[in-house]
Amino acid sequence: MADRAVPLARWPGWSTGTLVGALILGALVAVALRAEPGAGLRPADWAAVRFTVVQAVLSALISVALAVPVARALARRRFAGRRALVGLLGAPFILPVIVAVLGLLTVFGRAGWISTALGVLNLPPVQIYGLHGVVLAHVFFNLPLAARLILQGWQEIPAERFRLAAQLGAGPREIWRLLERPMLMRVVPSAATVIFAICLSSFAVALTLGGGPRATTIELAIYQAFRFDFDLGRAALLSCVQIALTVAAALVALQLGRGDGFGGGLERPVQRWDANTFGHRLLDGALIALAALFLMLPLAAIITSGAAGLPGLPASVWQAALNSVLVALASTVAMLLLALPMAATVAAGRGGAIELAGLLGLAVSPLVIGTGLFVILHPVTDVFALALPLTALVNAVMALPFALRILIPRARQIVAQNGRLALSLDMSSTLFLLRILLPRMRAQIGFAAGLAAALSMGDLGVIALFASPERTTLPLQIYRLMGAYQMQAAAGAALLLLALSMALFWIFDRGGRGHAEA
Template sequence: MAGRAQPIGHRGGLGAAAIVAALILGALIAVALRAEAGRGMGPSDWAAVRFTILQAALSAGCSVALAIPVARALARRRFAGRRVLIALLGAPFILPVIVAVLGLLAVFGRNGWISILLGWAGLPPLQIYGLHGVVLAHVFFNLPLATRLILQGWQEIPAERFRLAAQLGAGPRAMWRLLERPMLRQIAPSVLAVVFAICLTSFAVALTLGGGPGATTIELAIYQAFRFDFDLGRAALLSCIQILLTGIAAMVALRSSRGDGFGGGLDRPVQRWDAQGVLARIGDGAIILFAAGFLLMPLAAIVLSGLAGLFGLPASVFAATLNSVLVAAISTLVTLALALPMAVTVALGRGAFVEFSGLLGLAASPLVIGTGFFVVVYPFVDPSLLSLPVTALVNGVMALPFALRILVPRARQVIDRNGRLALTLGMAGWPFLYRVLLPRMRPQIGFAAGLAAALSMGDLGVITLFADAEQATLPLQVFRLMGAYQMEAAAAAALVLLSMSMALFWLLDRGGRWHAEA
């Protein structure tokens, strides 16, 4: 496709990719140059590195270990509400971290639901702060992601393989040994590496549930170096370590994702003759109920606890809400302005550099990029004056990889179907963009915009580096209320944040599909 005439140019995508690469790589270079040569790592820094690797390894291992039986149960069962449940598995991805943490505290905290039940039985309450709390929160966020990825592996096994195994008299154990275990050997290592990389860059979870110096991650150490010590050199050195670890995890994830697969099939519905027994049905049902309860209970706790304080919210919450909506709107525009031309360039087959730039947002965490921006602007202007614009810019760039995954397939499909006809009619450039491409991509554009807005609305990362005492987004305000032990107000503000995030996602996604071509 790259060798023939096209109805739209690719220079806009290359320019957008160059801007993204300059922003991210420029911030990373600024961080690297700020790191002091020969300074070395102190004992607390090494402790943060060890804890980061430990919690990421435990979180990834637990998430994948639990996701395997959940995905297997979903792959073997058909029941009313199955599609809704699978769709709900994507909810934690757009759920604000601070909201999920409050929900987990309401369920698993010292005064939470489970601790109350334990008290009735004469047992001590749960202790959620520390390593186990961080791992619990990461499992809550990453169990749905791991389940979706592993479930996709089960769905890629052709139905003919299961049919042939059944005709040969293969029982549950033989089916596991011949089909399911080989698939997991291909899928599970890459899923493990992806979740490990995500947990390496977790900030808000460690900030709220870390529980002291013994449970400090690298990202939290970077934050402490800025906010409490104002040691830019130490923060830069830790940022370099963070980039190195994340890059290694990303490379492992890419290499381990390669596999030959199981070949093609005839797209027939999969029938599982190995799962008809009563015990198998009970076991799969119990696993599905456990996963649904684990995911839905914290959300229910947020709604129930937030309603009580909804009418007594301080004025600062409303100001922070307006800031968050403003940041989400700007970051969404940034994401679309970059993602649309980049998606077109990739769809035209000229996107090697563009795809690389789009993936840069996954290689470096928002806090590290924020560190680079801080280092660059600090000699010239007070960084607190730029807190909201920088937060919106970084959030927009961070949502770019997900937006590209949504937009590129549809852009490629539209250009393949309509490109030659448009050239025949003399419709190229802007007329093709406005009259053909964008109208047919409206559902995907709305979905990408909703996802970007929801992710930005709930972000608690860069704003913590730049904001002063008088300025905050809604996630930061919820965190400040938690720090002041105003838990009822924090729960109510979290309910507002949850409602706003979901509303923005629904409105933009629905708006893109309104009268749009499917």
């Protein structure tokens, strides 16, 4: 839209976009300048690179392979609670990683529920640490994401295609060959590559379930070089390798995500006449039940084991919880101060570069940004004293891409509907923002704020670099309790973290939707 048709100032969005771009790119430049290419990677570093790629490949392949039949079952069946189950597929995204890991340990660990049951049968316990544990945790987090992405592909097949197939007497095999398989050939490679890119930059999972010489990722190697060896050159070199792998995976995912679908339809509800035999219904029901059980068991384990440890939590846990809440609130405020001007400028039709700056956080891990900020700030200040503010800032930047994806579509719609009328009334930019744009975006603002707060509450990244015993957050405190084998206290703290994360998400999201204007 032309400038004259939009009553919005240009400079706030460009200022915040430039600030975000400078922060991320400045951190990357600092990392690149500190790296020592001539020193090369050690054998242990190459082992970390290999393990990172292997676990990411396995996690992506297994997640997608399991997600295809689950998504197909959800696409073919309508049942009570289906909408809630599809919503549950999004829960692991905002679930704190350390909470999920503790739940997985309770279910799959050496003394977990499954190992106990195997012991009754005189079978050996499950070994969760190492490659298989890292892959299991990644599948827990990414199976729901893959199922949602693939289910969306099924939903994009026009209902008219299924009607025509039914009229021609096509059965499940013909539907698979003519409709479902071509869709999967288009959707699955992109979904697998997205999950591969996500698993490349996983830190908390490798920190808790890996960590041995044969189960160290690049991110964990960066943390070890930084925290234990204080070898900034090696940490910077590993960061450059991490950036190269992540950017390459992101570019491949972007390229694979393109492609033509089945075309448009009349947006009728999809009805499936195929696979209505008892055997098909039983198979689909079993797949849906197993997927739900896999997602809900770790959560149930946290609730049951955490309830016993909650009353006796030490004071350090409550202090860490307070720090986490303050960091989450500061991160949310910072994210909104960055995202709202950027979304408004993009909606006005003159912010392509701003949107790109906001999406940079998807290509760079928080640990790499934290390393860059340390390289920049260490010569001039005590970085460890700024652990909590720096964590809040990086968390805000990491949540920014998701917030922009939530805010920009609604902002564009409002500007298109009201921009010319506001100009005809000679409405100022400030008045349009306060009276028109922000009130009509309350639902989206609340959802974005809740998402940012929940993600920040559960983050175990930058704080692991800078934390001291006095300045820590709840996820890091849980990790320390696990390292001290205080598992009951860790479970209680995990339940507290889960409750606080969900409460913050609900408060912000509900607050936005409860007062949203049409």
